[in-house]
Amino acid sequence: MTQMKAVGFHQHLPITEENSLIDLELPRPEATGHDVLVEVKAVSVNPVDTKVRAHGQDETEPKVIGYDAAGIVVEVGNDVGRFDVGDEVYYAGAINRPGSNSTFQLVDERIVAKKPERLTFAEAAALPLTTLTAYEALTDRLHISFDAKSNLDKTILIIGASGGVGSIATQLANKAGLTVIGTASRSETIDWAKAHGAHHTINHHEDFRPQLEALGYSYVDYIFCLNATDQHFEAMVDVIAPQGSICSIVETDKLLDLSALQQKSANFVWEFMFTRSLFQTPDMMRQHDILTQVAAWLDAEELETTVTKTLTDINAANLKEAHRLVESGKTIGKVVVAEA
Known part of the structure; x- marks a missing residue:
């Protein structure tokens, strides 16, 4: 053989x-x-x-x-x-x-x-893996279309915008016509995220709400979580828009309080490329x-x-x-x- x-x-x-x-x-x-x-x-x-x-x-x-x-x-x-x-x-x-x-x-x-x-x-x-993950998350899980005109007033927060999935997710979300807000904490990751489709960046080590409000946003329509789901869950619940949607790819061994999303009728969904x-x-x-x-x-x-x-x-x-x-x-x- x-x-x-x-x-x-x-x-x-x-x-x-x-x-x-x-x-x-x-x-x-x-x-x-x-x-x-x-x-x-x-x-x-x-x-x-x-x-x-x-x-x-x-x-x-x-x-x-x-x-x-x-x-x-x-x-x-x-x-x-x-x-x-x-x-x-x-x-x-x-x-x-x-x-x-x-x-x-x-x-x-x-x-x-x-x-x-x-x-x-x-x-x-x-x-391939990162592209499929990002594309499936945006379209199959968050139900976002690539009809840019329909998304011009919509915002997405991508937590971990400079990593493998984030680097293509920012590009795809931008192509879909969304206002893309990525999280990044170092000058080189901020520059990378903006060069690959993020319109704005905020620091994931700091509170989301004041940073978003400084950009003029009280809520975001979509969140794509690529880092530490349990660590960011409360912040995501806080800034997701009523009837908005959150998608994560990061497993957690801690229980998530999904009831916290009930008043907003907000969705939480997983993406697993495999x-x-x-x-x-x-x-x-x-x-x-x-x-x-x-x-x-x-x-x-x-x-x-x-x-x-x-x-x-x-x-x-x-x-x-x-x-x-x-x-x-x-x-x-x-x-x-x-x-x-």
């Missing part, structure tokens, strides 16, 4: 441990059914990568993670109808299947799209459609990639460094690891 290189682990360890990520040789998979086999050219690291690596029971078989990739289709299953060998693609994969930190990866064609033509593999690999692939929902194709639409916007230069750092060669040493950077909590945009 043909072998391939991969990076994985047997134990869930802190990134400082030698065996937290290791170089491996594993069997190269074969494409069947609706799967395409992709030769991976670049991957990016998200907070979910670090969480899955650090927490869990020891693995009997090597576990390979990675939830963002761009590469070239080298094999297609019998039922594949959307891709051909040689197509350049990008995708976020599935959380319950072997990941992208390998030379080759099997992915269901329904969650794959052709790579934006004007982007390199590294630039494209920075985008829901469609994990449960094989009938609308899995939506992720293909979203990435295809976003690729068109990227090629039209209406959106920009969010990569800020690229490490060359996909191996354990570089992925460890990428995990360390993401875990620092200071990362702006996205960290990518790409083949030379």
Whole structure:
């Protein structure tokens, strides 16, 4: 059986441990059914990568993670109808299947799209997971349309505007015609947020209300929470508009007082990008459609990639460094690891 290189682990360890990520040789998979086999050219690291690596029971078989990739289709299953060998693609994969930190990866064609033509593999690999998260949150969870005229008097507060999801969420919300208020606390993150679609910024380490009122807003119509849901919950309840909507992507082990939203008839909803692939929902194709639409916007230069750092060669040493950077909590945009 043909072998391939991969990076994985047997134990869930802190990134400082030698065996937290290791170089491996594993069997190269074969494409069947609706799967395409992709030769991976670049991957990016998200907070979910670090969480899955650090927490869990020891693995009997090597576990390979990675939830963002761009590469070239080298094999297609019998039922594949959307891709051909040689197509350049990008995708976020599935959380319950072997990941992208390998030379080759099997992915269901329904969650794959052709790579934006004007982007390199590294630039494209920075985008799928965060883009799908932001796009699904805005449209499927908060029910915001991209009809900019209908949103001209609407505001959205994006908590954590300079991180991976925030960097694309600010762009998409701006494109939807919303007034975008991002949270950022350092001069470099403020500058990044404003350069990527935020009209205003406030500091998430300070009370929201006086800062919003100083900008002329008593309430915001939507909130997209990308950081510390439990820490910001009371502030979100305070500044969400009556009949407004809050969406979060950050899990919490503390109970949230949803009754606090009752008087405002306000909504609270979760976004988890892997829901469609994990449960094989009938609308899995939506992720293909979203990435295809976003690729068109990227090629039209209406959106920009969010990569800020690229490490060359996909191996354990570089992925460890990428995990360390993401875990620092200071990362702006996205960290990518790409083949030379």
